[in-house]
Amino acid sequence: MDPLIEQLNDDIEKMWAMAKESGLDPYPIHFEMVPASIMYEFGAYGLPGRYSHWTHGKAFYRMKTQYDYGLSKIYEMVINADPAYAFLLENNSLTQNRMVVAHVLGHVDFFKHNAYYRFTNRQMVESASLNAERIREYEFTHGTRKVEEFLDAVLSIAEHVDPHLSFRYLTDAEKRTERDRPSKPVESAYDDIWNLRGVTDTPEPAPPSREGGHANLSRLKDRSKVDERDERTRFPDEPEKDLLRFILDYARGLEDWQRDIIGIVRLEMLYFVPQMQTKIMNEGWASFWHQRIMREFEMSSDEFTEYATVNAGVVAPSRYHVNPYYLGVKMYEAIEKRWDNPSAEDQARLGMVAGQGRAKLFEVRELDNDVSFLRNYLTKELIEELDLYLYAKEGNEWVIVEKNWEKVRDGIVTSMTNFGVPYITVEDGDYRRNHELYLLHRNEGQELDLTYAEKTIQYLYQLWGRPVHLETLVGDERVLISYDGSRTTRSAIGTHKARV
Amino acid sequence: MTDYKSYLEPGTPSISQHDWSLHRKGPIDQQRHKEKIKESLKKNLGQIVSNENIILSDGKKVIKVPIRSLDEYRFRFDPNSGEHSGQGEGDSKVGDVLGPAGNPKGKGAGKGPGEAGDQQGFDYFEAEVSVDELAALLFEDLGLPYLEEKKQSEVESETVEFVDVRRTGIMPNLDKRRTIRENIKRNAARGNPHFGDLHEQDLRFKTWDQRVRYQSNAVVIAMMDVSGSMGEFEKYIARSFYFWMVRFLRTKYNNVQVVFISHHTEAREVTEDEFFHKGESGGTQVSSAYELALKIIQERFNPDDWNIYPFHFSDGDNLPWDNDLCVQYVHKLLALSNIFGYGEIREGYRGSSSTLMSAFGKLTEPKFLTVTITDKREVYPALKKFFDPMLGNPDNLSNITPTSLSPLPTAGEG
Numbered sequence: 001m002d003p004l005i006e007q008l009n010d011d012i013e014k015m016w017a018m019a020k021e022s023g024l025d026p027y028p029i030h031f032e033m034v035p036a037s038i039m040y041e042f043g044a045y046g047l048p049g050r051y052s053h054w055t056h057g058k059a060f061y062r063m064k065t066q067y068d069y070g071l072s073k074i075y076e077m078v079i080n081a082d083p084a085y086a087f088l089l090e091n092n093s094l095t096q097n098r099m100v101v102a103h104v105l106g107h108v109d110f111f112k113h114n115a116y117y118r119f120t121n122r123q124m125v126e127s128a129s130l131n132a133e134r135i136r137e138y139e140f141t142h143g144t145r146k147v148e149e150f151l152d153a154v155l156s157i158a159e160h161v162d163p164h165l166s167f168r169y170l171t172d173a174e175k176r177t178e179r180d181r182p183s184k185p186v187e188s189a190y191d192d193i194w195n196l197r198g199v200t201d202t203p204e205p206a207p208p209s210r211e212g213g214h215a216n217l218s219r220l221k222d223r224s225k226v227d228e229r230d231e232r233t234r235f236p237d238e239p240e241k242d243l244l245r246f247i248l249d250y251a252r253g254l255e256d257w258q259r260d261i262i263g264i265v266r267l268e269m270l271y272f273v274p275q276m277q278t279k280i281m282n283e284g285w286a287s288f289w290h291q292r293i294m295r296e297f298e299m300s301s302d303e304f305t306e307y308a309t310v311n312a313g314v315v316a317p318s319r320y321h322v323n324p325y326y327l328g329v330k331m332y333e334a335i336e337k338r339w340d341n342p343s344a345e346d347q348a349r350l351g352m353v354a355g356q357g358r359a360k361l362f363e364v365r366e367l368d369n370d371v372s373f374l375r376n377y378l379t380k381e382l383i384e385e386l387d388l389y390l391y392a393k394e395g396n397e398w399v400i401v402e403k404n405w406e407k408v409r410d411g412i413v414t415s416m417t418n419f420g421v422p423y424i425t426v427e428d429g430d431y432r433r434n435h436e437l438y439l440l441h442r443n444e445g446q447e448l449d450l451t452y453a454e455k456t457i458q459y460l461y462q463l464w465g466r467p468v469h470l471e472t473l474v475g476d477e478r479v480l481i482s483y484d485g486s487r488t489t490r491s492a493i494g495t496h497k498a499r500v
Numbered sequence: 501m502t503d504y505k506s507y508l509e510p511g512t513p514s515i516s517q518h519d520w521s522l523h524r525k526g527p528i529d530q531q532r533h534k535e536k537i538k539e540s541l542k543k544n545l546g547q548i549v550s551n552e553n554i555i556l557s558d559g560k561k562v563i564k565v566p567i568r569s570l571d572e573y574r575f576r577f578d579p580n581s582g583e584h585s586g587q588g589e590g591d592s593k594v595g596d597v598l599g600p601a602g603n604p605k606g607k608g609a610g611k612g613p614g615e616a617g618d619q620q621g622f623d624y625f626e627a628e629v630s631v632d633e634l635a636a637l638l639f640e641d642l643g644l645p646y647l648e649e650k651k652q653s654e655v656e657s658e659t660v661e662f663v664d665v666r667r668t669g670i671m672p673n674l675d676k677r678r679t680i681r682e683n684i685k686r687n688a689a690r691g692n693p694h695f696g697d698l699h700e701q702d703l704r705f706k707t708w709d710q711r712v713r714y715q716s717n718a719v720v721i722a723m724m725d726v727s728g729s730m731g732e733f734e735k736y737i738a739r740s741f742y743f744w745m746v747r748f749l750r751t752k753y754n755n756v757q758v759v760f761i762s763h764h765t766e767a768r769e770v771t772e773d774e775f776f777h778k779g780e781s782g783g784t785q786v787s788s789a790y791e792l793a794l795k796i797i798q799e800r801f802n803p804d805d806w807n808i809y810p811f812h813f814s815d816g817d818n819l820p821w822d823n824d825l826c827v828q829y830v831h832k833l834l835a836l837s838n839i840f841g842y843g844e845i846r847e848g849y850r851g852s853s854s855t856l857m858s859a860f861g862k863l864t865e866p867k868f869l870t871v872t873i874t875d876k877r878e879v880y881p882a883l884k885k886f887f888d889p890m891l892g893n894p895d896n897l898s899n900i901t902p903t904s905l906s907p908l909p910t911a912g913e914g
Contacts, residue, residue: 002517005515005516005517008515009514009515012513012515013512013513016512016513028512028513028514029513029514030513030514030515030516031513031514031515031516032515032516032517032518033515033516033517034517034518034520035520037520037526037527038520038523040526041523041525041526044526045525045526049525052525052528052529052532053529054529054532054533054536055533055572056526056529057526057528057529057530057531057532057533057534058530058533058570060526060527060529060530061530061533064526088515090517148532155572155574156572156573156574157574157575158574159574159575160575317587317588317589318586318587319586319587319588319598319599320584320586320598321584321585321586321587322585322586322587323587326587327587386587387587387588387589387590387591387592388585388586388587388588389585389586389587389588389592389594390583390584390585390586391583391584391585391586391598392582392583392584393580393581393601395601396600396601397597397598397599397600397601398597398598398599398600398601399595399596399597399598400586400588400592400593400594400595400596400597400598401583401594402583402594403592403593403594408585411583411585412585415584415585421575421576422575422576422577424575441575445582446577446578446581446582447577447578447581447582448575448576448577448578449576449577449578449579450578452571452573452574452575452576453575455571455573456573456574456575459573
């Protein structure tokens with residue numbers, strides 16, 4: 001038996017016991033020692049055995065080159081599955097791999113218990129392999145180039161899925177029933193909220209979900225052309241965030257294999273979305289626990305020095321980004337401290353009792369995602385201690401523009417919203433009664449890259465088969481970008497009045 | 501392949517190590533990515549060919565070429581707008597400068613999608629290609645036009661190639677190295693690897709085949725105006741054309757000679773190095789170059805034996821009284837040559853052509869080709885026009901009509 005593997009095998013068992021004792025409850029984990037090329041391949045593809053596409057080759061080439069030149073290094077790769085898979089780098093030292101093992105234990109516990117992962121496919125490795133096989137077959141039947149071009153188009157909107165559909169998915173018919181159901185008179189302590197929005201005062205049969213859930217949006221819609229049309233023929237019923245599903249369901253002229261590919265890309269994306277929604281929480285949790293476990297793990301002082309060096313590298317802060325490992329660890333540590341030793345004010349105001357740190361940690365890891373985590377627990381003290389700031393482009397330089405802790409916190413939260421991807425919805429699938437696609441970018445203060453958007457709607461045209469339009473804001477101008485199969489146009493369609 | 505622990509016990513971790521050496525998925529997709537880079541390079545050859553990095557980089561073999569079409573387009577935020585978050589070292593304050601933004605050229609926002617260098621955004625893909633790779637792409641469609649079989653041109657050059665090794669042969673062909681190696685191997689098999697105790701079975705002999713190579717003789721006469729009126733741009737264009745031309749000829753043909761002639765009011769045959777690096781000044785008398793070219797052809801390159809290709813690049817600012825003489829010389833040269841290519845370089849040119857070009861307008865021979873280059877991007881089309889192997893190919897006579905020669909919009913065909 002390879003002595004290094006044997007040693008690691010023993011260490012894994014020890015760490016497993018330590019983790020269990022601390023309250024971590026991961027899925028069973030299978031560790032695999034792999035050479036760097038394999039590690040980078042899995043890193044580039046996101047999953048072992050995933051379908052072939054040149055973008056994966058591009059990512060692989062980039063990561064591998066960076067590794068070869070010593071610029072960056074993946075230490076660990078872990079797959080959310082039951083049992084979970086984790087990959088260790090052959091050339092890493094024993095100490096580095098020990099740290100990775102401890103880190104992975106945290107990740108897998110997080111995968112298993114965080115609420116946002118509840119609907120993820122825990123057999124994803126197998127599913128991805130089957131998907132890859134089907135796509136391979138389509139390449140064989142329809143031609144590699146044809147499949148590649150179609151994938152290019154689908155991948156351009158891959159992030160535009162709606163993870164919340166996994167929680168509650170209604171067919172259009174069900175939605176209609178839901179909408180037309182007479183609303184029960186609500187009697188609770190929160191009745192005044194309904195009155196605030198004027199819902200109970202409004203007798204007309206407007207779809208409640210639009211009035212309620214998308215209050216902002218409905219106001220946006222008031223001034224859009226969409227409303228000039230007949231209510232009854234509105235399609236889709238409600239603005240649809242899941243572009244992939246909408247195209248899958250309603251695009252004309254797609255062949256079965258093309259619909260299947262859309263479905264594959266969509267389901268694989270839905271598998272990854274929770275990881276995108278909990279980057280800080282997940283990395284923070286894993287780093288928090290690798291630090292705890294390594295601190296108590298028996299090792300020589302040389303080994304500990306080596307560990308400390310690697311650890312310092314992983315959690316190093318960066319001027320241009322917030323390091324999710326670092327920020328996450330710091331936040332968990334602050335939470336534990338605050339709930340272990342609540343201040344007089346916390347005790348009085350929130351009824352906090354001392355010694356609840358550990359329990360609070362596990363509650364947070366179960367219930368929050370990055371947005372709520374930051375909003376709830378990124379405190380003034382932390383922002384000041386970590387010296388976080390917002391920066392923007394001024395002239396030809398990046399300049400710090402904000403240090404006010406609430407604004408910094410909100411700025412970070414905003415950048416995490418919709419996992420950092422522009423929020424785009426289908427407003428009308430039958431625009432101009434001509435089966436044209438009308439999309440709306442819900443501008444949250446950051447403008448779209450218009451060059452990219454123009455190219456992307458060309459891809460959408462390829463999928464939808466009819467002209468595609470995208471409304472967005474440039475400054476205060478509402479701009480409509482359209483592509484009709486041969487020409488891209490941009491037209492101003494009015495000014496955006498401040499949202500009242 | 502060793503599994504140290506299986507999944508038999510649920511709820512416990514395990515570790516294993518396999519042989520992954522046959523796993524090739526990543527490299528295969530990487531290959532496809534490389535192909536796409538190549539396709540994209542081919543589409544942008546016009547711009548890449550006239551890239552200063554290439555022409556001016558003697559010896560530097562690898563160049564970086566920005567490729568936009570490999571971007572993975574998606575809906576994304578404008579990376580230059582909005583606020584981003586970062587982390588200081590404890591003493592940051594509003595107004596601190598973190599660093600320069602974007603690429604230094606990006607003064608204004610990118611206007612059209614065609615303008616590569618001026619786009620906003622952090623990441624455009626930079627492909628690394630060697631000049632040789634680029635050359636292979638460039639020269640794929642190029643060839644010498646009107647190439648004829650000359651009377652004595654198919655010079656049979658007999659060459660001897662050693663192609664095999666045998667155990668018998670004549671002593672002068674003994675392959676000493678292999679013989680020694682066989683001897684050592686035999687001794688090693690007996691447990692004592694050394695050289696000595698040579699045996700007949702150790703001997704190895706080279707055997708050869710006779711190969712006959714047929715070569716078409718061709719000479720290119722590269723003439724360039726180096727007078728004072730040739731500005732930076734004009735010289736640069738002429739040199740980049742000839743840079744690629746020389747490279748192309750040497751890549752594709754075994755026996756192409758190139759004669760370099762620089763001229764102002766006088767013409768001089770120069771070395772390749774002088775041709776590419778030496779600047780001169782003075783007035784312009786184009787006929788001097790043509791006269792010298794004629795003389796060189798008459799002395800050294802009998803048209804019965806040689807395919808002859810004179811090319812001339814100038815800004816067209818010729819002494820007016822010299823133009824008629826030029827036309828006469830071109831007639832004479834055309835009688836001896838396969839084609840004659842004249843390239844006129846006029847930066848930002850929008851108006852009428854030069855007097856020289858007008859004078860050439862009288863020439864109607866299909867073998868007389870002209871281009872006007874007003875922009876760096878037109879170097880590649882010029883190459884394609886002058887080195888179109890379909891020209892003079894009897895199966896493609898229709899191709900000789902000037903309009904179908906190349907997509908060059910500003911070609912001055914008179």
